[in-house]
Amino acid sequence: MSDVLIILFGTMMLYVFAASRIEAFIKTLALQGLLLFLLVIIDIHEIVWINIAFLVLETLIIKAIAIPWFLLRTIRRNEIGREVEPYLSQFYSLIIASAIFVFAFVAAFWAARIEADIKPLYFGVSISMIIASLFLIVTRKRIITHILCFMMLENGIFLLSLSVANEMPMLVDLGVLLDLFVGVFLLVIFFNKIQSMYDGSHIDVLTALKD
Amino acid sequence: MFAIPVIVPVIMAVLVLFVPRLLVSRIALLSSAALILLYSAGVWCNWLPADAPQWLDGYFKLDAVGLLFLLIMSVVFAASAVYSLSYVKEHNLSARRQSFYTAAMLLFVAAMSGVILSNHLALLWVFVEATTLSSAVLINFEKNKSALEAAWKYVFICSVGIALAFVGIIILSMGSRAVGTLFFDDLYAGAALINPFWLKMAFAFILVGFGTKIGVAPIHAWLPDAHSEAPSPVSALLSGTLLNTALLGLIRVQKILLQAGLDDYSNNLILIVGFLSMFISAVFMMNIKNYKRMLAYSSIENMGILFIGLTMGSGGLFAAMLHTAAHSFTKAALFLTSGNIFTLYNSKRISDVHGLLRREPLTGWLWIFSALAIIGLPPFPIFISKFLLIKAFFENGSGWLSLPFFLIIVFVMFGMMRAVFTIAFNESGGGVSAAGRRLDVPAYLPQLCLLALLLGIGVSIPEHVRLLLQQAAGFLP
Numbered sequence: 001m002s003d004v005l006i007i008l009f010g011t012m013m014l015y016v017f018a019a020s021r022i023e024a025f026i027k028t029l030a031l032q033g034l035l036l037f038l039l040v041i042i043d044i045h046e047i048v049w050i051n052i053a054f055l056v057l058e059t060l061i062i063k064a065i066a067i068p069w070f071l072l073r074t075i076r077r078n079e080i081g082r083e084v085e086p087y088l089s090q091f092y093s094l095i096i097a098s099a100i101f102v103f104a105f106v107a108a109f110w111a112a113r114i115e116a117d118i119k120p121l122y123f124g125v126s127i128s129m130i131i132a133s134l135f136l137i138v139t140r141k142r143i144i145t146h147i148l149c150f151m152m153l154e155n156g157i158f159l160l161s162l163s164v165a166n167e168m169p170m171l172v173d174l175g176v177l178l179d180l181f182v183g184v185f186l187l188v189i190f191f192n193k194i195q196s197m198y199d200g201s202h203i204d205v206l207t208a209l210k211d
Numbered sequence: 212m213f214a215i216p217v218i219v220p221v222i223m224a225v226l227v228l229f230v231p232r233l234l235v236s237r238i239a240l241l242s243s244a245a246l247i248l249l250y251s252a253g254v255w256c257n258w259l260p261a262d263a264p265q266w267l268d269g270y271f272k273l274d275a276v277g278l279l280f281l282l283i284m285s286v287v288f289a290a291s292a293v294y295s296l297s298y299v300k301e302h303n304l305s306a307r308r309q310s311f312y313t314a315a316m317l318l319f320v321a322a323m324s325g326v327i328l329s330n331h332l333a334l335l336w337v338f339v340e341a342t343t344l345s346s347a348v349l350i351n352f353e354k355n356k357s358a359l360e361a362a363w364k365y366v367f368i369c370s371v372g373i374a375l376a377f378v379g380i381i382i383l384s385m386g387s388r389a390v391g392t393l394f395f396d397d398l399y400a401g402a403a404l405i406n407p408f409w410l411k412m413a414f415a416f417i418l419v420g421f422g423t424k425i426g427v428a429p430i431h432a433w434l435p436d437a438h439s440e441a442p443s444p445v446s447a448l449l450s451g452t453l454l455n456t457a458l459l460g461l462i463r464v465q466k467i468l469l470q471a472g473l474d475d476y477s478n479n480l481i482l483i484v485g486f487l488s489m490f491i492s493a494v495f496m497m498n499i500k501n502y503k504r505m506l507a508y509s510s511i512e513n514m515g516i517l518f519i520g521l522t523m524g525s526g527g528l529f530a531a532m533l534h535t536a537a538h539s540f541t542k543a544a545l546f547l548t549s550g551n552i553f554t555l556y557n558s559k560r561i562s563d564v565h566g567l568l569r570r571e572p573l574t575g576w577l578w579i580f581s582a583l584a585i586i587g588l589p590p591f592p593i594f595i596s597k598f599l600l601i602k603a604f605f606e607n608g609s610g611w612l613s614l615p616f617f618l619i620i621v622f623v624m625f626g627m628m629r630a631v632f633t634i635a636f637n638e639s640g641g642g643v644s645a646a647g648r649r650l651d652v653p654a655y656l657p658q659l660c661l662l663a664l665l666l667g668i669g670v671s672i673p674e675h676v677r678l679l680l681q682q683a684a685g686f687l688p
Contacts (some may be wrong), residue, residue, distance in 0.1 A: 030632070114408060130378060137371070146367060155373055162379050171270070172393075175337030176377070182344050183370050190363050194588065197356055206360045209436040211495050211504065 002042050003121055009035050009159065010125040012100070013132055014119045016152065017097040018090055025148050026071050032155050033064030039162060056168065058177050067151065069071075069167035070186045071144075074188055078195050080144060097132055109168055122163035129156030141202045145196060147187045154180055213263050213271070215250040216281060216324035217419050219243050224317040228633050230311035237296065240313050243320070244292035248285040254278060255679065261648070263328075267393060272330035275682035276532075280327050280459050282679075283536050286664070287451035287543045288320050290657035291444040291665050294547045297654035298444050307407035312352060312442075319345040319448065326456040332393040333380055334434040335460050339424060342453055343369040350441045350449075360439035368433040371422055375421020395463055402470030404560035410468060411476055418480060424457035427484050427518060428491040435495075438507035439559060442500075444548025446503065450510045451543035455535055462687065465521065469688050477523040485518030485578060489619045500537050501559045502552070505630050506545050507682050509585060514537040517598065519616070521687070527604035528684035529617075533672075534596035536680070537584075537665065541593060544581040547576060552634065561630050567637040571649075575635050577658045584629040584665055586624045592669040 010043050011036075019025060036058035044052065086093070101124075108124030133153035139144055191201065198205040223239040253259035254273065261273045273281070295316070308601050309668060322345050325338035328352040341364060351362035384393060390401035398405075419430065426434035438446045456526025468477040491514035499505040513534070520531025556564045568575035584591035597620070604613045 005252070114258055115385065115406065118385070134371070143363075148373075150367070150370060153371065157374060157377055157381070160378065164381055164385050169331075169333075172331065172333040172337060174339075175334065179340040180342065183340070183366070186344055186347060186366060190347075190359065191368065193351075193359055194363060197359060206363060208357050209364075209440070211358055211435070211499070211501075 002039055005035050005039050005042070006121050006125050006159075008177070009039075010060070010128065013129055013152070014097055014101075016136070017093045017132070020090065021081065022075050022142070022144060022148070023072065026068050027073070029071075029148060029151050029155070029158075030068035030151070033059055033062075033068070035156065036066060036158055039159075043162065046074075051170070054173065057172070059158075060088065062177065062181060063155070067181075068189065069153075070184075071148070074192065075144060078192070080142070080201070083140060083142055083145055086121045086140050093136075093139065097136065099133065100131050104131065119163050122159060124175050126156045126160035126163065129153075129159065132156075141204065143191055143201045143203055143206075147184065147191060147205070150187070156198065181194055212259055213267075213273070214284075216247050216489065217321050217328065217473075218413075219246050219322070220317040220321035223438055224321070224621065226312040226316070227310045227314045227466060231307045232426075233306045233309060236306070236309045236313040237299075240292045240295060240316065242548075243317055244285070246321070247281075247324070251278065251281045251285045255282060255675075263330075266448075270331050270334055270397070271328045273328055274686065275679070276462065276686040277327050278681055279532060279536070279683040280609045281324065283455060283539045284320070284323055284452040285331045285355075286661075287539055290543055290547065290661055291316075291447045291451075293651075293653050293657045294447070294550065295444045296443055297651045298550065301587060301650060301654075302442075306412070312349070315345055315348045316445070316448070319349060319453075321345075323452055323456045326491055328348050328461060330395050332383070332398070332464070333396065335463070336380060337376055339358055339421070339457060339460055340370070340373050340375075342456065343373065343424070346441075346445070346449065346453065349445045350437050352442055352445070353440070358440040359434035365437040368430075372420050372423025372430060374420070374422075377547065378416050379416025379420060382416060386410050386413065395466075398467050399470050401474070405467070405471055407471060408471060410471055411473060414468055414477055415471075415480070416439040418461065418484070421457050421461045421464075422484060423512050425454050425461065426511055427514050428488040428511060431488065431491070433510060434571045435504045435507040438510065438546075439501055439503035443546055443553065446549075447543040447546040450506070450546060451539040454510060455539060456513055458514070458535070462521065466687055481518050482522045485515045486615065486619075488515030488518065489533065489616070489623075490515075493619045493622040493626070496623050499626060499630055502561050502564070502630060502634060503549050503626060504561050505547075506542065506549060507562075509545075509623070509627060510542060512619075513523075513542070516597070516600065519612075520596075520603070523603040523609075525605050526606050527600060527686060528687055529680060530596045530599035530603055532680045532683045533557050533599065533668075535593060535598055537592035537668065539590070540661045540665050541581055544577070544658040544665075545585060547654075547658050548577045548581055552578065554650065554654075561633055563684065564634045565634050569638065573655055574650075577655065579631065579635050579663070580662055581658065582627065584662065586627060587620070590669040591665055592672075595669060595672075633643065 016028055021047045040055045070182055085139055096189045104127040105124040108120040112120045133149045136149045220243045223243045227236050227239045243598050263271045296349045308574045320337050322341035322494055327336035347362050347366045349366055351358050386406040389404035390397050423430045438449055465477055488511050492508040495508045517534055520527045574640040601613045604610050
């Protein structure tokens with residue numbers, strides 16, 4: 001069951017590469033949050049109420065509802081529809097995304113031979129997600145897309161941390177969550193300011209400071 | 212007592228946000244600075260206990276290297292807090308703006324104290340990320356286009372970098388199942404049990420992640436922008452303490468590799484990054500147009516020197532620890548003085564600033580002496596640390612490294628002093644005739660104290676200081 005969810009999770013990444021509407025990207029992020037929630041629920045073995053409450057807060061409430069809602073509101077307010085022409089066309093992006101998948105899975109199966117505890121599917125999908133979001137950040141021009149890619153990067157990291165049995169102490173997890181939430185909040189505030197201070201919101205406008 | 216450096220600033224920040232009065236902000240800022248300084252000095256002199264209370268469960272700890280970094284931070288913060296009095300007055304900040312400024316600065320300091328005191332790898336990560344978030348609003352404090360651009364780059368680049376560091380931490384915990392926790396003490400004790408392959412990979416990620424915050428090349432892109440656009444007291448804090456605290460995080464992780472016997476791997480990576488940073492800063496320093504960006508590039512160079520020192524055995528470590536302290540104090544003095552220059556000329560371009568010595572002699576002399584201190588002229592301590600570092604090169608059998616090291620330093624010196632002397636002496640530009648007005652006492656006092664402190668360390672290192680540096684350097688085996 002969880003394998004199916006992870007494959008779905010990975011396919012969404014391909015969809016993001018192909019989609020050009022920002023709103024579709026945000027909805028994908030929300031869906032990813034939901035999938036992470038389901039994964040966590042399926043994987044849970046012992047029932048400690050405080051842990052479950054925390055994980056629900058982290059995945060369902062923050063990743064699947066709060067942040068996507070906040071981002072959707074921002075783009076509707078600023079009337080942003082599509083990604084402006086990216087540095088690399090959708091077609092080539094998709095090819096590169098596939099290449100990233102292949103690389104990540106080769107690496108994952110190879111790593112699983114070294115360390116028996118690693119689940120290759122978890123590992124491969126999360127590594128490809130991390131590389132792919134970095135790639136998207138480099139090739140897309142819209143500032144809002146950069147924030148979305150950052151969220152995708154965080155989702156990939158969350159999946160990676162699920163593949164490690166060694167759990168973080170609750171206190172630390174809470175700190176990570178708080179940092180993530182404030183980080184996205186701050187990025188969106190700065191985005192709104194850039195939007196109102198400059199005419200456009202492409203990274204091309206941010207080139208005043210250089211040597 | 213132990214919680215003072217983290218809790219006091221947070222409480223004060225909350226207080227200031229709820230009571231936005233000028234006087235309250237001022238008292239909160241100065242009293243937190245004084246309390247943190249007193250606490251760290253008290254621990255240093257053994258008047259106060261350094262042990263963490265039981266209920267913290269070992270998550271926090273103050274060891275010798277942490278104490279050194281806490282002392283550096285508290286001194287720079289105190290200088291910056293005093294200078295802020297002048298900054299606030301010169302910019303006519305409203306009570307609300309001032310309380311916002313004070314609260315952000317206090318939270319920033321609290322986050323940095325958290326990094327220094329953390330004894331758990333992931334908790335340290337949480338605090339490093341918190342420093343990014345709290346300082347971002349300070350960088351954007353002047354709310355113009357370039358400040359916004361700098362703040363955006365800072366938050367985004369650092370967040371992505373720190374996210375990669377978190378990947379490193381997850382990979383480390385994959386490899387360290389046998390250890391089971393991420394407490395530094397356990398990781399050091401069980402370093403031999405960690406799978407070397409995962410440990411190496413984790414270190415590469417963590418080096419990139421924390422390296423982004425330290426501002427070493429090639430991931431330094433945010434640093435010149437952020438340092439030049441932030442208000443000067445904030446630039447002093449960024450350069451004098453933020454880079455150090457991130458460096459402390461890296462040192463703590465480096466120790467795991469040394470304990471696991473992977474010295475060659477970690478030392479080579481760090482050494483390459485160090486030289487690359489020095490080289491890049493020298494290249495940019497040759498044709499620099501903005502004096503605050505010049506100071507920022509100098510920070511990149513000095514972080515490179517520190518990196519090199521970390522790889523050069525016990526001698527190099529001692530040099531690195533001395534260099535950390537010396538660089539922080541000197542760079543803080545320089546950034547604060549650059550704030551005076553900006554107040555007087557209202558421009559950050561070197562070509563707009565002429566005849567500083569004539570217009571405002573005290574600022575001019577502070578500028579020249581701090582610049583002489585940063586390039587490492589005797590009797591300032593940076594001379595001693597660079598000298599000790601070169602000595603460590605030879606002790607480690609890599610004496611040939613001293614040649615590129617020396618060459619880069621000469622280039623940096625040349626580029627920097629050319630700009631510094633243009634600002635101080637060149638009177639060919641127009642509008643020099645009017646004698647400048649004197650600024651307030653808080654605009655000079657911190658730099659004078661810092662320079663006096665540097666001279667004190669440089670002329671003869673007091674035994675007490677030497678002991679502290681030695682103990683801190685003993686952290687790495």
